[in-house]
Amino acid sequence: MRCKFWALGALAALGLMLSWAARAEQQVFFEYRDPARPDVPIKLEGYLHEPQQPNGKTVLMSHGSTGGKREAIAESIKYLLIGKMLNREGYRVVTYMRKGRGKSEGVFTEESGRCDRRSLEAEVADAYPQMQQVVAQVRERYGADKLILMGHSRGGFLSTYFAGRHPDLVLASVNLAGAWSAFCEGRNGGFGRSVLDKAASQFKNNFWAYFENDSYFASTTFNDPNYEWMSATAAKHGIVFRKYPQNGQADGHSTPTWKPETWRADVLQWLAAVQ
Numbered sequence: 001m002r003c004k005f006w007a008l009g010a011l012a013a014l015g016l017m018l019s020w021a022a023r024a025e026q027q028v029f030f031e032y033r034d035p036a037r038p039d040v041p042i043k044l045e046g047y048l049h050e051p052q053q054p055n056g057k058t059v060l061m062s063h064g065s066t067g068g069k070r071e072a073i074a075e076s077i078k079y080l081l082i083g084k085m086l087n088r089e090g091y092r093v094v095t096y097m098r099k100g101r102g103k104s105e106g107v108f109t110e111e112s113g114r115c116d117r118r119s120l121e122a123e124v125a126d127a128y129p130q131m132q133q134v135v136a137q138v139r140e141r142y143g144a145d146k147l148i149l150m151g152h153s154r155g156g157f158l159s160t161y162f163a164g165r166h167p168d169l170v171l172a173s174v175n176l177a178g179a180w181s182a183f184c185e186g187r188n189g190g191f192g193r194s195v196l197d198k199a200a201s202q203f204k205n206n207f208w209a210y211f212e213n214d215s216y217f218a219s220t221t222f223n224d225p226n227y228e229w230m231s232a233t234a235a236k237h238g239i240v241f242r243k244y245p246q247n248g249q250a251d252g253h254s255t256p257t258w259k260p261e262t263w264r265a266d267v268l269q270w271l272a273a274v275q
Contacts, residue, residue, distance in 0.1 A: 176256035185223060213246045
C-alpha cells in the first residue's frame, strides 16, 4: 500500500512538473498594424516565459539580424537560455519576432543590404513601430507599467533606441552586443554610433554588455574591436558599460545568447538596484 501511494505521489509530482514546463514556455502572438497599411493586421509570433515566483517585472527580449543567413529567417527565436535564467530570478520574459521572421506574418524587408544612411534609417523606421505596438500590448496584457527592454545585436540597438524615445515606458534597457549594420559603419559616417550616442543621452538606465573577439566590431566592420568608442560614450552619458570574455564561443557575438552566465551576475545585480 505504501508503494502504491508513493507511486501515485510521484506521478502527481511528475504531472505538476510537466504542467509547469508547458506553462512556463508558451507561444503567444501580437498584432501589428503597419502605419502604411493600418487596415491589414499582421500577426507577430512570440514566446512567453513565466517564472514560478514572479518578482513583478517583465522583460521584453528583441532579436538580432539573420547575420546574412537566409535560412535563419524561418527560425523561431525563443531565447530559451536567457528566459530560463531570468525566470529563476522571478522575471517574466516575453520574446517577439519582427515581421517575416519565424512564424510572424508579413514580408521580411528589414535587411536591405544597403549601407547608405537613408536605407538604414528606413530599416530602423520599419522595426520601431513593431516594437512600439508590442510594448503597448505587453504592458496591457501583463499589467506592466514599465518594461525592462533587453536585446541582442540589432535587438540591443533597438532596445537602446526605444528607451531613448520612450523613457516613461521603460524601467531599464540591457543592450547585448548591440549594433544595427556593423559592416556599414565606415561607409555612412557612423550611423550606428550617432543613434546609440543620442539614445544614451536620453535614457540613463542603460547597461551595455559587449564581448571580446566579436566579429561585428572588428577593425574591418564597426571598427571598435577594443570598444574604445563604446566605453567612452557610455562614460560620457553616465551609463554602464562592461566588456566580457567570449567564453568558449567561436565568435564573441554569440556569447551573450549561448553563454548568458557570462553576464548574468552583473546584469541581475544592476537590475535589482534600478529604480
